Amino acid sequence: MEDHLRPEPATNNWIHRAACAEPDRDPEIWFPEGSSAKAKGNGREAKRICFDECPVRLKCLKHACRVRAAVGIFGGVDDTKRNDHDFDYDSLKRVGRK
Template sequence: MTRDNVQSGAWKNIGWQDYAACTRPDIDPEIFFPAKKSGSQKDRFTKARNICGRCPVVSECLNAALEQNEVRGIWGGLSPIQRFDLGGPRPPGLTRGRRARRD
């Protein structure tokens, strides 16, 4: 699932997403994909994680991100670096030998 798929609604027939808190019409999907240079990136991550924290399918979301090697956005309440720490793909900009910073 990508930001474009989220915005277009193309992912809606996949199953667990129908129950995801982030799919409610009052939730802006952009908060799950904070712009790197955005001054409010940390605030957007916090908002996204708060939504994930009350989501009934947060585990399914995280598993999907790990299975699909998703390197961008908040999935299952975790940032790309946090997913990398769990064995996910290396996020863009994280070079070899560089320690992953905790968000």
């Protein structure tokens, strides 16, 4: 088989199991913009889904930290918190919500 026809390695199969990947989810809630009540509500809902429903939350968070995702909620943690110099991924793994 020619190289350009080979499938990509399945390194991120976890993405398809994420709660945010479900077809009935609005992807916009993971990228709330501004400080309106709607944006804040979307952010809270996205975090709730991550913590309460997502089977791959920690993989998602680790991915966001590794690639330095600039915006959005990944693994229940928003970009402001991830970019905080005091952010401690290991403590989040042990404790849960932070």
